[in-house]
Amino acid sequence: MAETPAIRVSNLRVMRGENLVLPDLSVEVASGRVTGLLGPSGCGKTTLMRSIVGVQIVAGGTVEVLGEPAGSPALRRRVGYVTQAPSVYGDLTVGENLAYFSRVVGVDSARARETAALVGLEKMEGRIVGSLSGGQRARVSLASALLNEPDLLVLDEPTVGLDPLLRADLWQTFHSLADAGASLLVSSHVMDEARECDDLLLIREGRLLRQTTPGELQVETGEQDLGRAFLQIIRDAPSQAGQGAGS
Amino acid sequence: MSPSITLATGIRVLRQIRHDPRTIALLLLVPALLLTLMKYVFEGQPHVFQQIGAPLCGLFPFIVMFLVTSITMLRERTTGTLERLMTLPMSKLDLLLGYAIAFGILATAQAVVICLTGFGLLGLNAPHGALLVGALAVLNALLGMALGLLVSAFARTEFQAVQFMPAFIFPQLLLCGLFVSRDEMAPALDAISWVMPFTWAYDALERAVSPGTLDGRIALDAAVVVAITIASLALGALTLRRRTP
Numbered sequence: 001m002a003e004t005p006a007i008r009v010s011n012l013r014v015m016r017g018e019n020l021v022l023p024d025l026s027v028e029v030a031s032g033r034v035t036g037l038l039g040p041s042g043c044g045k046t047t048l049m050r051s052i053v054g055v056q057i058v059a060g061g062t063v064e065v066l067g068e069p070a071g072s073p074a075l076r077r078r079v080g081y082v083t084q085a086p087s088v089y090g091d092l093t094v095g096e097n098l099a100y101f102s103r104v105v106g107v108d109s110a111r112a113r114e115t116a117a118l119v120g121l122e123k124m125e126g127r128i129v130g131s132l133s134g135g136q137r138a139r140v141s142l143a144s145a146l147l148n149e150p151d152l153l154v155l156d157e158p159t160v161g162l163d164p165l166l167r168a169d170l171w172q173t174f175h176s177l178a179d180a181g182a183s184l185l186v187s188s189h190v191m192d193e194a195r196e197c198d199d200l201l202l203i204r205e206g207r208l209l210r211q212t213t214p215g216e217l218q219v220e221t222g223e224q225d226l227g228r229a230f231l232q233i234i235r236d237a238p239s240q241a242g243q244g245a246g247s
Numbered sequence: 248m249s250p251s252i253t254l255a256t257g258i259r260v261l262r263q264i265r266h267d268p269r270t271i272a273l274l275l276l277v278p279a280l281l282l283t284l285m286k287y288v289f290e291g292q293p294h295v296f297q298q299i300g301a302p303l304c305g306l307f308p309f310i311v312m313f314l315v316t317s318i319t320m321l322r323e324r325t326t327g328t329l330e331r332l333m334t335l336p337m338s339k340l341d342l343l344l345g346y347a348i349a350f351g352i353l354a355t356a357q358a359v360v361i362c363l364t365g366f367g368l369l370g371l372n373a374p375h376g377a378l379l380v381g382a383l384a385v386l387n388a389l390l391g392m393a394l395g396l397l398v399s400a401f402a403r404t405e406f407q408a409v410q411f412m413p414a415f416i417f418p419q420l421l422l423c424g425l426f427v428s429r430d431e432m433a434p435a436l437d438a439i440s441w442v443m444p445f446t447w448a449y450d451a452l453e454r455a456v457s458p459g460t461l462d463g464r465i466a467l468d469a470a471v472v473v474a475i476t477i478a479s480l481a482l483g484a485l486t487l488r489r490r491t492p
Contacts, residue, residue, distance in 0.1 A: 015492075016492060017492070053334050054334070054489070054490065055330055055333065055334060055489060055490055055491060056490060056491070056492075057490045057491065057492050071489065071490065073336070076334060076335055076336040076337075077336050079334065081331070081334050083327050083330065083331070085326075085327055086327075087326060087327030087328050087330060087331040088328065089259070089263060089326075089328060090326065091263045091266050091267065092259070092262055092263055092266065093266075096259070096262050100255055100256075100258075100259040101335075103251060103252060103255035104252050104255065104256075104332070104335050104336070104337050105335055105336065106336070128266065144331070
């Protein structure tokens with residue numbers, strides 16, 4: 001981690017409604033790696049990701065992304081964000097969605113087709129997004145964020161609802177993007193996926209429990225199964241009653 | 248702001264509508280059918296049909312675009328596409344003007360159909376030309392679009408957005424002078440009507456379909472409509488937030 005981290009979060013505090021979702025979070029995410037953001041539903045993963053892409057109103061602390069304050073205009077060309085629910089136009093075809101987002105981020109139609117192929121949608125460009133399965137729709141949303149090859153990709157549960165084969169393909173895609181120099185922050189509540197990541201951030205109730213790697217986690221807990229390893233860490237950590245609800 | 252992104256947004260909105268042919272048919276045909284219905288309802292009082300039907304040719308696009316825009320924008324907010332756009336290199340003006348292009352084109356098509364029906368088939372009179380009514384109809388449609396964009400920020404669900412139509416449009420329709428001349432209303436209502444966008448839109452139309460010479464007043468009405476449109480778009484831009492709670 002000698003070079004500048006892709007993301008530097010310092011003393012981040014976020015309220016959503018009445019809930020203190022992130023009380024005081026500090027973490028750095030290395031560049032050029034696939035970092036998994038793992039934790040139970042409602043632990044603050046989405047809120048942290050929203051703060052990183054600059055769409056979340058924060059109550060305190062700072063978030064720096066690729067050396068600039070989160071949400072600054074220069075980052076809009078360099079950061080890709082995929083929300084948990086697919087944020088694409090259901091009443092347009094796959095090709096029309098990609099054509100529109102290509103124009104917005106300034107890439108050509110050849111790149112749009114290439115991106116469709118990257119997520120396995122090359123034969124579906126004429127299909128209306130609303131008529132696709134949940135997993136296919138999620139891939140349209142993912143493809144829209146990959147169009148301009150962003151330096152940082154923030155992906156909120158991108159593999160939910162996908163079949164195992166496709167899931168394996170996507171993890172491979174994520175790693176080839178990281179090999180090409182991109183940084184990825186990928187959230188999941190499925191612990192199986194931890195082994196696909198280079199680095200791991202384990203979160204519970206808005207607090208960082210561990211920053212580790214799959215190998216270190218296995219050594220620390222003596223568990224081969226990462227799901228059980230995470231459970232062990234959670235059980236050992238003291239709970240902060242009354243805090244950290246929301247997502 | 249980027250002309251290429253603005254144009255792409257306009258095309259995208261038009262493509263969304265194109266995929267919904269039933270909506271296009273409703274947009275184009277329903278006003279013409281209502282106008283036809285009105286002609287035969289007022290068969291015994293043709294002067295009433297002229298008095299109400301002629302200005303309505305220019306008011307329908309306002310009502311329809313208000314409704315269509317507020318729901319399209321609400322969907323953009325609830326499906327997360329607005330949030331995505333706000334993380335991309337796109338200015339708020341690109342989005343608003345893109346909507347204006349798309350709905351401006353749609354409104355023009357609607358105005359052509361309703362004016363052809365009203366002034367061509369149904370025998371309504373446009374002493375200063377149906378083209379003037381059509382042009383005012385497009386201006387009014389853009390006003391409806393701008394107000395629709397603005398109020399969509401205050402609706403959380405499509406049910407609420409639909410209810411804004413009776414809540415927001417009906418009082419204006421009643422107070423604008425279309426059914427009862429404003430000087431015959433309770434003085435308080437007459438005073439209120441002055442600050443309602445619809446009143447200015449109607450006043451211009453009423454002059455456009457009445458005999459006699461046109462004076463500067465119709466230009467003033469049109470200018471007020473344009474000014475309210477720009478002000479609503481500016482307020483609407485304020486409701487598009489890059490950061491949300």
